[in-house]
Amino acid sequence: MAVARILPAEHRELRAASGPRRWLMIGLLFAAVLANYIDRGNLSIVAVPVMREFAISPAAMGTLLSAFFWSYALLQVPAGWIVDRFGLKWAYGGAFLLWSVASAGVGIASSFQQILVARLLLGVGEAAAQPASLAYIRRNFLDDQQGLPTAVYLSGMMIGPAVGAFLGAFLLERLGWRLLFILTGLGALVWLIPWFMLAPSREISSDDPPASNVKSLVSWKGILARPTVWGIIVGAFFYSYYWYFCLTWLPSYLVMARGFSFLKMGAYTAIPLLVTAVVSMTCGRAADRVIARYGRAVTIRKRFVAAGFLLGSAILVVPACSSSSAVLGVLTVSLFGVGVAGGNYWALTQAASPATLIGRVIGVQNTVANVAGICAPVVTGIIIGRTKNFDLAMIFAGASMLIAAACFLLLVREKDAAAFRSMAA
Numbered sequence: 001m002a003v004a005r006i007l008p009a010e011h012r013e014l015r016a017a018s019g020p021r022r023w024l025m026i027g028l029l030f031a032a033v034l035a036n037y038i039d040r041g042n043l044s045i046v047a048v049p050v051m052r053e054f055a056i057s058p059a060a061m062g063t064l065l066s067a068f069f070w071s072y073a074l075l076q077v078p079a080g081w082i083v084d085r086f087g088l089k090w091a092y093g094g095a096f097l098l099w100s101v102a103s104a105g106v107g108i109a110s111s112f113q114q115i116l117v118a119r120l121l122l123g124v125g126e127a128a129a130q131p132a133s134l135a136y137i138r139r140n141f142l143d144d145q146q147g148l149p150t151a152v153y154l155s156g157m158m159i160g161p162a163v164g165a166f167l168g169a170f171l172l173e174r175l176g177w178r179l180l181f182i183l184t185g186l187g188a189l190v191w192l193i194p195w196f197m198l199a200p201s202r203e204i205s206s207d208d209p210p211a212s213n214v215k216s217l218v219s220w221k222g223i224l225a226r227p228t229v230w231g232i233i234v235g236a237f238f239y240s241y242y243w244y245f246c247l248t249w250l251p252s253y254l255v256m257a258r259g260f261s262f263l264k265m266g267a268y269t270a271i272p273l274l275v276t277a278v279v280s281m282t283c284g285r286a287a288d289r290v291i292a293r294y295g296r297a298v299t300i301r302k303r304f305v306a307a308g309f310l311l312g313s314a315i316l317v318v319p320a321c322s323s324s325s326a327v328l329g330v331l332t333v334s335l336f337g338v339g340v341a342g343g344n345y346w347a348l349t350q351a352a353s354p355a356t357l358i359g360r361v362i363g364v365q366n367t368v369a370n371v372a373g374i375c376a377p378v379v380t381g382i383i384i385g386r387t388k389n390f391d392l393a394m395i396f397a398g399a400s401m402l403i404a405a406a407c408f409l410l411l412v413r414e415k416d417a418a419a420f421r422s423m424a425a
Contacts, residue, residue, distance in 0.1 A: 021198065022140055026149045028195055029133040030156045032096060035188040036129050037160025038167070039103035039122060040068055040247075042184060043115075045168035045266070046177035047252045054112055062381020065248040067116050069373035071123030076370065080131035080363025089199040092132045093192055099125025104185030107178040131362045138350045150350070151284025151343025155277035158339070161247055162273035169266030223361075226420045228298070228352055231411025233368050235305075238404035239345070240372035242312060243338065245397040248377040250331075253390045258327065268328055272335040279339025283308075287344050298417040301348035302408045308341025309405035316398030319391040337401075348408075352417035 043050070043065060051061050082091050102121035109115045137149050164184075171180040223229055254265040287304050291297045314334040321327045346362075353361040380393045 023149075024198055025136065025140075025200075026152055028191070028198060029136065029153045031191055032092075032195075033129055033133065033153060033156035034160040034163065035096075035184075035191060036099070036126050037157050037247075038164035038184055039099060039188070040126065041161045041164045042103065042168055042181055043068075043106065043119070044248050044251050045165060045262075046172055046180060047249075048255050049172070049177050050115075056112060057381075058384045059378075059381045060112070062378045064112070064115055064119060065377035065381070066374045067119040068123040068126075069244070069370045069377075071120045072127050073123075073367050073370035073374060075124060075127035076131065076367040077363040079127040080135075080361075083128065083131045083135050088132050088136060089196070089201050092128050093195055093199070095125045095128035095132075096192060096195070097125075097189065100185050100188050102185075104182045107181030107185070130366045134346055134350065134362045138353070145288060148281065148285045148288055148343075150347040151281040154284075154342050154346060155280050158273045158277035158280060158335075158342070162270035162277070165251065165266040165269035165273070169262045172262050223420070226416055227411045228413055228416040228420055231407045232349055232352070232365055234411075235309075235404045235407035236365050236369040237372045238400040238407065239309060239312075239341075240369035241376045241400040242315070242397045242404070244373040244376040245380055245393065246315075246335070249380045249384075249390070249393065254327075257390050258324065260324075268324070268331070271328065272332040275332055276335040276339040276342065279336055280342040283340045284343030284347065287347070296414055297351040298348060298412065299414045301344040301351060302412045304344040305341045305348060306405045306409045308337040308339065308344075309401045309408070311337025311340060313337075313398045313401040313405075315394055315401070318394050348412070352412075352420055354421050 047061055047065070050056075050064075051058070056064075079095075099122050102118050102125055105118040105121070106115055109118060133153050134150070137153065141149055167184070168180055171183065175183075251265050251269050254260040254268055255262070260268065283304055287300050290300050294300070312334050314330055314337065317330050318327060318334075321330055349362060349365055376397075379396065380390075383393045383396075384390060
């Protein structure tokens with residue numbers, strides 16, 4: 001265990017957040033990211049009726065689906081800085097309020113441009129979620145404890161789209177797409193009540209070592225000289241291309257290419273994602289146990305990540321499936337792989353990063369990941385518009401997972417990660 005590297009400020013946080021309160025916070029972070037992914041995924045669920053109502057092309061819908069990621073990616077590093085500097089409570093509470101209202105705003109939009117603005121504001125609010133949540137886990141759990149809380153938190157990323165697919169399809173068929181946005185956006189605001197009751201109000205004090213003084217400002221040149229950092233960053237892009245293809249266009253694929261009803265689409269989207277959530281928590285805990293016994297946190301977690309990405313590439317087989325059951329089976333295997341990788345993917349970054357810079361490191365990783373979030377919907381929309389099918393788009397998504405696996409296997413190294421951590425020790 002890397003106890004010797006934990007800073008005094010972290011010892012204080014660990015004591016203050018120990019016991020049930022620490023896990024209540026994980027529960028709140030899980031609930032927030034679940035709402036986060038419902039809100040960002042709602043437009044994917046209603047893409048077909050929105051295209052019909054506003055008479056927009058697949059390429060234009062790709063622009064709307066990617067608009068969220070423009071502001072979301074741009075603000076990752078600033079959001080990480082805010083989390084490192086000011087803590088969680090008020091910054092994240094305000095961000096949650098903004099994104100919930102922005103999501104509800106889509107429901108009253110009367111033009112393409114208004115939906116675009118609402119999606120941009122959604123990205124502004126949700127930018128705080130990842131740096132805030134993962135920084136909390138990094139500062140309150142040791143190396144061999146981080147896999148489970150990270151996986152519990154990240155399972156919200158799988159359960160959120162699953163719940164959103166079920167709930168969204170139900171509301172879409174019965175109430176229409178506008179009420180779907182209004183009810184899910186404003187209904188989530190009840191989360192703010194327990195958040196303001198339980199979230200820590202830690203302020204930066206003079207006896208905490210300011211991140212700006214760490215190792216004479218660990219330079220970006222020094223950070224980017226590390227192969228491990230490049231493995232994580234490049235791998236994040238290609239993994240996220242696959243993930244955001246699934247979140248933005250997979251529901252439309254099931255309706256447009258397979259002829260599913262909205263309710264059937266919701267079920268076929270949700271079931272693999274629920275499997276992913278269970279597998280993510282199981283594999284996160286399994287990695288914790290292996291690390292507790294043998295150490296080498298970076299090596300263990302990268303093996304889980306690479307194995308999961310290789311399984312994820314099974315999506316390459318979807319175009320060859322002739323039946324609905326075959327499609328469901330292949331998607332389940334592919335997203336099972338995401339579960340194997342998911343919790344360990346972010347826990348690996350935590351294990352490899354200096355504690356005083358974790359918010360910014362997560363911010364950089366998530367910026368790059370969400371550049372893929374910009375690319376995947378737009379590229380897919382263009383491909384569909386030109387080829388009139390999803391086959392090439394599926395090939396791009398599957399190949400991206402193979403590249404991501406290679407990045408982690410070849411570039412992420414235990415010794416190099418230890419050197420990176422020691423830069424701000």
